[in-house]
Amino acid sequence: GAGVSQSPSNKVTEKGKDVELRCDPISGHTALYWYRQSLGQGLEFLIYFQGNSAPDKSGLPSDRFSAERTGGSVSTLTIQRTQQEDSAVYLCASSLVGPQPQHFGDGTRLSIL
Amino acid sequence: AQSVTQLDSQVPVFEEAPVELRCNYSSSVSVYLFWYVQYPNQGLQLLLKYLSGSTLVKGINGFEAEFNKSQTSFHLRKPSVHISDTAEYFCAVSDRPSNLFFGTGTRLTVIP
Numbered sequence: 372g373a374g375v376s377q378s379p380s381n382k383v384t385e386k387g388k389d390v391e392l393r394c395d396p397i398s399g400h401t402a403l404y405w406y407r408q409s410l411g412q413g414l415e416f417l418i419y420f421q422g423n424s425a426p427d428k429s430g431l432p433s434d435r436f437s438a439e440r441t442g443g444s445v446s447t448l449t450i451q452r453t454q455q456e457d458s459a460v461y462l463c464a465s466s467l468v469g470p471q472p473q474h475f476g477d478g479t480r481l482s483i484l
Numbered sequence: 485a486q487s488v489t490q491l492d493s494q495v496p497v498f499e500e501a502p503v504e505l506r507c508n509y510s511s512s513v514s515v516y517l518f519w520y521v522q523y524p525n526q527g528l529q530l531l532l533k534y535l536s537g538s539t540l541v542k543g544i545n546g547f548e549a550e551f552n553k554s555q556t557s558f559h560l561r562k563p564s565v566h567i568s569d570t571a572e573y574f575c576a577v578s579d580r581p582s583n584l585f586f587g588t589g590t591r592l593t594v595i596p
Binding site: 375377404406412413414416419427462464470472473474475476477478 | 516518520525526527528529530533535574578583584585586587588589
């Protein structure tokens with residue numbers, strides 16, 4: 372497909388477990404973003420990747436959250452020792468360089484039991 | 485840092501009536517403005533964007549928005565809404581590539 376792809380679409384896990392969320396951006400988009408959307412709230416910026424530059428991690432809520440982007444394409448967001456407050460929809464977006472619109476995936480709905 | 489205010493968390497409107505969803509942002513030298521729509525269980529889709537040029541921007545699905553620098557606003561309008569317009573609408577502002585600041589969203593409900 373031509374859009375941003377995220378997997379899994381839904382993830383249910385027990386408190387304390389680690390989870391990995393995957394994002395495949397649109398081909399050719401060098402910028403990649405992760406956001407968190409909690410129930411009834413707006414989007415919270417988590418992290419931004421641009422090409423080979425150091426990522427902007429200023430939005431990560433704690434050191435349990437980390438993300439990497441391999442080969443300038445696929446990105447993985449990892450949450451260690453999950454807590455119930457981590458339950459949310461995690462959205463990935465990609466864009467071309469500059470003030471360009473971001474294209475979003477459908478998100479991963481994460482539920483922590 | 486930029487901030488975005490969407491004063492109306494919910495807007496009910498009858499089908500075929502006009503609607504305006506309000507968005508205000510904190511001032512900056514230059515900003516780029518966006519409206520996104522989110523349908524249930526989906527990601528965000530771009531409705532329209534303002535990068536430069538004409539302050540009246542037309543987007544998809546009959547929506548338009550007007551950039552007003554003096555009032556730091558970017559209100560979204562549609563002259564006649566349809567049932568299918570029921571969704572969550574997010575205003576967003578960017579002053580540099582790495583940061584897109586979103587408002588808390590406005591839930592538009594179109595009533596038959």
